[in-house]
Amino acid sequence: EAGVAQSPRYKIIEKRQSVAFWCNPISGHATLYWYQQILGQGPKLLIQFQNNGVVDDSQLPKDRFSAERLKGVDSTLKIQPAKLEDSAVYLCASSAYDRVSYGYTFGSGTRLTVV
């Protein structure tokens, strides 16, 4: 099966600019996650979707971050405006179920550098 697709792979922007990331999960996977991984730290969950509904966005900085999953398939994550501390790898993952016993499937991530 095809993996989780993410784009772009790399992005460099200036602070206060906007940026958007795209994720296409594995076909049929109902649950989609966006994680932020800052250098030296573990990935942190930003938002979890079940189909096109939000299950958990408690750690999403909603003043600048937004995410949507229209039609319960693809998802986009947007940052507007970006800050220096948003420099990180943004990982998208999907799973067939909310709580899994076989691991999540991750995309290769988008590395964002804010200068």
Added chain:
Amino acid sequence: ILNVEQSPQSLHVQEGDSTNFTCSFPSSNFYALHWYRWETAKSPEALFVMTLNGDEKKKGRISATLNTKEGYSYLYIKGSQPEDSATYLCAFNGNKLVFGAGTILRVKS
């Protein structure tokens, strides 16, 4: 705040050495413990998902154990090879998946 700790932070070993890492997690509200391998510029890859206390899993030269009562898991690599160089992440699956900061392994040939 849920804490998942991994040690050591990084490890440099020679080819052929065996090594192990530790993951500590809360012993309450446990559902599963995940191990992932994350190579540079690639996707994190699921190695093991462990759910039962005392569980032991093996994939080639890599194995893992789980103690849910005391809240720890060990990952072992026997006879490390340069291709094992990666960041090894553990994640505690309670109500949601919470990751540790990872152990960076570098294997020198």
